[in-house]
Amino acid sequence: MTENGFDTSCGASSGTRILVIEDEDTITEFLKTGLKYEGYQVTIAKDGVTGVDCAREMEPDLIILDIMLPDKDGFEVCRRIRRRDSDVPILMLTAKKEISDKVKGLDVGADDYLTKPFSFEELLARIRALLRRSGRAVDSTELRVVDIVLNTETREVYKGGKKVSLTPTEFSLLELFMRHPRRVFTRETLLNRIWGYDYAGDTNIVDVHISHLRDKIGDKPPCLIRTHYGVGYAFYPGEGK
Amino acid sequence: MWKKLSLRTRLTILYAGLLALLLTILGVTFFIDTRNLLIENTASHIRATAKPIIEHWLYGENLSSQAIEGTKKKPDSKYLKKISRQLARDLTSRNVVAIVLDKNGKVIANGKVLEEEPAPVSPNPFYYRRAFSGENEVTYILSTDNKNVLVLLIPLRSAPGSDHVLGVVQLSSPLTPVERILYRHGLTLAVGTLITLILGTALGLLLISSALSELRHMIATCQSITEGRMDQRVHLPQRSDEVGQLAQAFNRMVERLEASFSAQRRFVASAAHELRTPLTALRGSLEVLMRGAQDDPATVAHLCHGMYREVLRLSKLCEELLDLAKLEISENVQKEKVVLKEFVNEFEEQARVLSQEREISILEGPSVSLKADPNMLKQILFDLLQNALQHTGRNGRIALGWKLGDNGVDIWVEDNGHGILAEDLPHIFEPFYQGKKVSECGEHHKGSGLGLTLVKAMVEAHGGSIEVRSEVNRGTTFLIKLPFE
Numbered sequence: 211m212t213e214n215g216f217d218t219s220c221g222a223s224s225g226t227r228i229l230v231i232e233d234e235d236t237i238t239e240f241l242k243t244g245l246k247y248e249g250y251q252v253t254i255a256k257d258g259v260t261g262v263d264c265a266r267e268m269e270p271d272l273i274i275l276d277i278m279l280p281d282k283d284g285f286e287v288c289r290r291i292r293r294r295d296s297d298v299p300i301l302m303l304t305a306k307k308e309i310s311d312k313v314k315g316l317d318v319g320a321d322d323y324l325t326k327p328f329s330f331e332e333l334l335a336r337i338r339a340l341l342r343r344s345g346r347a348v349d350s351t352e353l354r355v356v357d358i359v360l361n362t363e364t365r366e367v368y369k370g371g372k373k374v375s376l377t378p379t380e381f382s383l384l385e386l387f388m389r390h391p392r393r394v395f396t397r398e399t400l401l402n403r404i405w406g407y408d409y410a411g412d413t414n415i416v417d418v419h420i421s422h423l424r425d426k427i428g429d430k431p432p433c434l435i436r437t438h439y440g441v442g443y444a445f446y447p448g449e450g451k
Numbered sequence: 452m453w454k455k456l457s458l459r460t461r462l463t464i465l466y467a468g469l470l471a472l473l474l475t476i477l478g479v480t481f482f483i484d485t486r487n488l489l490i491e492n493t494a495s496h497i498r499a500t501a502k503p504i505i506e507h508w509l510y511g512e513n514l515s516s517q518a519i520e521g522t523k524k525k526p527d528s529k530y531l532k533k534i535s536r537q538l539a540r541d542l543t544s545r546n547v548v549a550i551v552l553d554k555n556g557k558v559i560a561n562g563k564v565l566e567e568e569p570a571p572v573s574p575n576p577f578y579y580r581r582a583f584s585g586e587n588e589v590t591y592i593l594s595t596d597n598k599n600v601l602v603l604l605i606p607l608r609s610a611p612g613s614d615h616v617l618g619v620v621q622l623s624s625p626l627t628p629v630e631r632i633l634y635r636h637g638l639t640l641a642v643g644t645l646i647t648l649i650l651g652t653a654l655g656l657l658l659i660s661s662a663l664s665e666l667r668h669m670i671a672t673c674q675s676i677t678e679g680r681m682d683q684r685v686h687l688p689q690r691s692d693e694v695g696q697l698a699q700a701f702n703r704m705v706e707r708l709e710a711s712f713s714a715q716r717r718f719v720a721s722a723a724h725e726l727r728t729p730l731t732a733l734r735g736s737l738e739v740l741m742r743g744a745q746d747d748p749a750t751v752a753h754l755c756h757g758m759y760r761e762v763l764r765l766s767k768l769c770e771e772l773l774d775l776a777k778l779e780i781s782e783n784v785q786k787e788k789v790v791l792k793e794f795v796n797e798f799e800e801q802a803r804v805l806s807q808e809r810e811i812s813i814l815e816g817p818s819v820s821l822k823a824d825p826n827m828l829k830q831i832l833f834d835l836l837q838n839a840l841q842h843t844g845r846n847g848r849i850a851l852g853w854k855l856g857d858n859g860v861d862i863w864v865e866d867n868g869h870g871i872l873a874e875d876l877p878h879i880f881e882p883f884y885q886g887k888k889v890s891e892c893g894e895h896h897k898g899s900g901l902g903l904t905l906v907k908a909m910v911e912a913h914g915g916s917i918e919v920r921s922e923v924n925r926g927t928t929f930l931i932k933l934p935f936e
């Protein structure tokens with residue numbers, strides 16, 4: 211996590227499959243959109259019975275399970291899934307703050323829980339932690355593009371073997387770009403993800419930081435970080451255009 | 452001042468006061484009685500001792516020997532004078548001294564000879580006259596400088612029972628021995644009274660304290676309840692007196708309060724819980740949008756649609772909560788005359804718009820009118836209709852009708868939908884309660900679970916009641932009983 215509270219390491223190894231068992235349409239929709247955007251494959255089940263069936267058929271890497279389901283409660287579903295597949299990580303969503311619920315949730319075999327309403331960032335962090343713990347995702351701490359090496363743990367960047375010193379904001383920008391090559395980020399999106407959702411400033415600040423970043427990594431045409439006029443920026447690793 | 456004292460102090464003071472009064476009256480009466488008895492005793496003892504001596508000297512051998520000398524003669528004053536010295540002397544002892552008075556009240560003989568014998572008191576003419584006129588029992592007490600002397604007067608008659616009195620014998624005896632006894636007696640009484648008073652007061656205090664200790668226990672319980680511990684109760688050993696009844700009434704009251712408080716708490720908790728789902732959806736959707744989904748117009752439209760739905764849901768919840776709060780104030784019911792037939796016909800038009808392809812039939816009952824709030828009545832029917840629509844399939848049939856009930860009108864709304872599970876049936880009127888899905892028919896709907904709670908509250912605000920009958924996969928009937936007034 212960076213100091214402004216946003217985790218920009220979104221490197222879901224594509225193909226990580228997540229099963230969401232939840233009956234509230236609006237919630238499943240944003241989960242599906244948001245998780246897909248982060249590179250996960252998402253399947254939705256709207257009730258417990260379907261959920262148990264899906265869990266058996268598709269063998270997901272992680273299950274997000276709501277406690278309040280129309281046909282049976284989440285604990286029961288959790289127990290059933292556990293009976294078949296013992297080690298798929300299960301993240302429970304609870305609407306109640308009561309601790310007994312949480313304890314019970316972990317008791318029946320859930321690995322973690324989140325209380326509604328939760329932050330999507332938090333959800334992503336938990337998912338990543340669970341995947342890492344279960345050894346289903348290799349989350350490398352070192353990103354390499356052409357001659358740039360970025361270490362997410364030591365927060366150091368090397369360009370052609372020489373250390374480049376970046377501000378935390380510049381570091382977060384570079385990390386985001388390197389994790390999502392070729393994706394076009396608008397200035398608003400960059401503001402939200404790097405500066406925070408409640409940052410109410412001018413989007414010009416993005417341009418200023420990106421030009422600093424380009425200077426520091428010695429980005430010469432054909433650029434790694436390219437400007438899409440009227441849209442935003444994108445990162446193109448090592449391909450001439 | 453008195454009112455400021457604690458109940459315990461007041462009762463104890465009253466109790467001690469009464470005890471003191473009682474003991475004092477008893478003691479004083481007892482003391483006076485004893486004193487009189489002792490004095491009387493002394494007096495009669497002196498008289499009893501004196502009687503044979505007087506008889507001996509007046510009518511005894513001396514006189515008979517005299518009678519032998521001459522004719523049979525009664526004793527006269529001359530004779531009296533002759534024997535008076537010996538008579539007085541014989542009547543005098545260590546604690547009694549006698550003097551003899553003649554018919555003029557003059558002392559003619561004094562019995563005191565020895566030093567240790569008490570000195571005679573000077574005769575009192577008033578008592579003397581009473582004795583001289585023939586009164587036998589003249590007794591009085593003469594108080595001279597801190598010494599009380601008992602004085603007895605005995606008339607000397609010329610013959611036993613005769614009216615002719617020759618003189619009077621005055622016997623006087625100091626009351627010192629009697630007073631000594633009385634003093635001891637009084638002391639014992641006083642000390643006894645004091646001890647009894649102290650013990651009695653202490654015992655009274657103890658009794659009152661134990662009687663009031665339950666009250667103090669209740670005060671302590673009240674205080675801990677005030678501090679928010681609603682589960683506290685007054686535990687008293689089984690007792691049926693006023694304190695026991697008070698404790699029971701108090702416990703019942705707290706129980707009611709606790710029940711209504713916890714209902715309130717549950718309600719608030721459920722309401723907050725109800726807010727969580729829409730809030731989760733809104734927050735999540737917004738975050739996803741801001742993280743980048745905003746750059747894709749199709750996704751924006753999709754998520755916005757969902758967010759709008761959640762906002763509508765929140766607004767509805769808010770409105771229902773406000774309605775429920777309003778219903779607690781009965782002035783919000785504005786009753787007017789409602790002709791049921793006209794009212795239902797008007798409602799039918801709007802109902803058909805809502806019902807889409809489902810069939811709605813109106814079964815008209817007798818033409819009646821009742822006093823009701825037309826807006827609420829409309830909302831009641833509207834909510835019941837909405838529920839019926841939500842829980843019936845495309846081929847649903849819904850019937851609305853009314854008939855005369857006891858002292859009012861019975862209105863029913865009937866559907867042939869999937870019904871309510873027996874386990875849900877007792878709870879459907881509870882706030883936020885939503886039944887389990889019986890089958891996949893009807894439109895997918897996410898209510899708040901407040902609909903029937905509101906309906907029930909509105910019916911009850913009219914003094915009516917609501918009943919439900921339901922059979923799974925056969926249908927559901929809601930019956931509202933409204934009084935005419």
Ligand SMILES: Nc1ncnc2c1ncn2[C@@H]1O[C@H](COP(=O)(O)OP(=O)(O)O)[C@@H](O)[C@H]1O
Pocket residue numbers: 838839840842866868869870871875879884885886887897898899900901902903904927
């Ligand atoms: N006509 C009906 N047929 C079947 N079930 C019903 C009907 N009306 C109410 N219910 C049940 O009662 C519950 C409570 O209803 P209500 O208080 O209106 O809440 P909501 O409609 O918001 O769920 C519903 O969830 C449903 O299970």
Ligand SMILES: [Mg+2]
Pocket residue numbers: 834837838898902903
């Ligand atoms: Mg309803």
